Amino acid sequence: xxxxxxxxxxxxxxxxxxxxxxxxxxxxxxxxxxxxxxxxxxxxxxxxxxxxxxxxxxxxxxxxxxxxxxxxxxxxxxxxxxxxxxxxxxxxxxxxxxxxxxxxxxxxxxxxxxxxxxxxxxxxxxxxxxxxxxxxxxxxxxxxxxxxxxxxxxxxxxxxxxxxxxxxxxxxxxxxxxxxxxxxxxxxxxxxxxxxxxxxxxxxxxxxxxxxxxxxxxxxxxxxx
Numbered sequence: 001x002x003x004x005x006x007x008x009x010x011x012x013x014x015x016x017x018x019x020x021x022x023x024x025x026x027x028x029x030x031x032x033x034x035x036x037x038x039x040x041x042x043x044x045x046x047x048x049x050x051x052x053x054x055x056x057x058x059x060x061x062x063x064x065x066x067x068x069x070x071x072x073x074x075x076x077x078x079x080x081x082x083x084x085x086x087x088x089x090x091x092x093x094x095x096x097x098x099x100x101x102x103x104x105x106x107x108x109x110x111x112x113x114x115x116x117x118x119x120x121x122x123x124x125x126x127x128x129x130x131x132x133x134x135x136x137x138x139x140x141x142x143x144x145x146x147x148x149x150x151x152x153x154x155x156x157x158x159x160x161x162x163x164x165x166x167x168x169x170x171x172x173x174x175x176x177x178x179x180x181x182x183x184x185x186x187x188x189x190x191x192x193x194x195x196x197x198x199x200x201x202x203x204x205x206x207x208x209x210x211x212x213x214x215x216x217x218x219x220x221x222x223x224x225x
Contacts, residue, residue: 001015001016001017002014002015002016002130002132002133002224002225003015003222003223003224003225004135004158004188004222004223004224004225005220005221005222005223006188006190006217006218006219006220006221006222006223007025007027007030007033007034007035007219007220008026008030008031008032008033008034008193008194008219009024009026009030009032009033009056009190009191009194010023010024010026010051010056010057010137010139010140010160010162010190010191011023011024011025011026011027011030011033011059012024012137012160012190013035013040013043013045014128014135016102016104016105016130016131017103017104018102018103018104018105019046019047019101019102019104019105020043020044020045020046020047021045021046021047021048021049021101021105021128022040022043022045022047022048022049022064022070023048023049023050023051023126023137024049024050024051024056024057024058024059024137024139025040025048025059025060025061025064026055026056026057026058026059026060027039027040027059027060028059028060029059030056030059030194031194032193032194032219033219034219034220035220037060037063037064040060040064041063041064041067041068044068045064045068045070046070046071046101046102047070047071047072047073047091047101047102047105048061048064048065048070048071048072048073049073049074049107049126049128049137050072050073050074050075050078051112051123051124051125051126051137051139051140052075052078052112052114052115052116052117052120052121052122052123052124052139052140053074053077053078053081053116053117053119053120053121054115054116054117054140055117056194057139057140058078058082061082061087062082062085062086062087065082065087065088065089066086066087066088069088069089070089071089071090071091071101072087072089072090072091073090073091073092073093073099073101073107074090074092074121075092075093075094075109075120075121075122075124076092076093076094076121077119077120077121078092078116078120078121079091079092080092081119081120093107093108093109094109095109095110095111095122095124096108096109096110097109104130104131105128105129105130106128106129107126107127107128107129108126108127108129108154109124109125109126109127110124110125110126110127110136110150110154111124111125111144111146112124112125112138112139112140112141113141113142113143113144114139114140114141114142114167114168123139123140123141124139125137125138125139125141125150126139127150127154127156129154132225133157133158133185133225134154134155134156134157134158135156135157135158135160136150136154136156136158136159136160136182136184137160138159138160138161138162139162140162140167140168140191141162141168141169142168142169142173143169143173143174143176143177147177147180147181147182148180148181150181150182151181151182151183155183156182156184157184157185157186158184158185158186158187158188158223158225159178159182159184159186159187159188160188160190161174161177161178161187161188161189161190161205162174162189162190162191162192163189163190163191163192163199163202163204163205164191164192164193164194164198164199165198165199166197166198167191167198168191170199170204170205171189171199171202171203171204171205171206171207171208171209172204172205172208174189174205174208174209175205175208175209175212176208178209178212179209179212184212184213185213186213186215186223186225187209187212187213187214187215188214188215188216188217188223189202189205189206189214189216202216
């Protein structure tokens with residue numbers, strides 16, 4: 001069983017037979033999220049996976065971690081920052097390093113072209129390898145040529161890509177990244193509709209990605225594999 005639930009913006013809940021992971025759990029203050037902080041605590045995550053240190057990605061990490069004991073997994077600097085803020089359990093890595101989180105889940109940090117809050121290290125994308133699929137959560141990123149190496153090294157089958165423009169790729173550019181660099185079986189757009197200054201829909205991505213295996217999830221919907 002592999003369940004991937006979209007929680008709005010760049011947030012997801014991933015369930016496998018041996019792990020329950022929250023990714024970039026920006027819930028409070030996210031008008032698109034169907035979950036509250038209480039829902040996230042009730043999910044009882046084993047791990048919280050973070051791409052970078054901006055507030056719309058750290059989100060509710062600290063209160064969730066404090067309430068559940070979930071291990072926060074992030075870059076060295078971000079993990080240490082959250083530990084100093086009271087996160088009870090942290091695990092850390094850096095580009096290219098692989099962390100074995102559970103019997104059927106490992107995580108590798110890959111580059112992302114973006115920025116991060118001072119003192120929280122660099123931004124990253126996440127390669128999440130499960131027994132069934134390999135998920136690429138691109139984090140906040142622009143298109144970049146080394147996406148070809150991400151495909152060559154990890155062969156991701158599920159792509160979670162930002163499409164909202166202004167702070168990340170726009171829809172047509174994200175579609176180009178999918179066509180030029182990847183061979184996804186499933187593509188889910190993210191990082192749109194949350195703030196007035198980014199795209200309100202994924203329509204530009206969907207139009208440019210015609211012919212690709214795109215699935216636009218409403219917040220709360222699952223990609224069941």
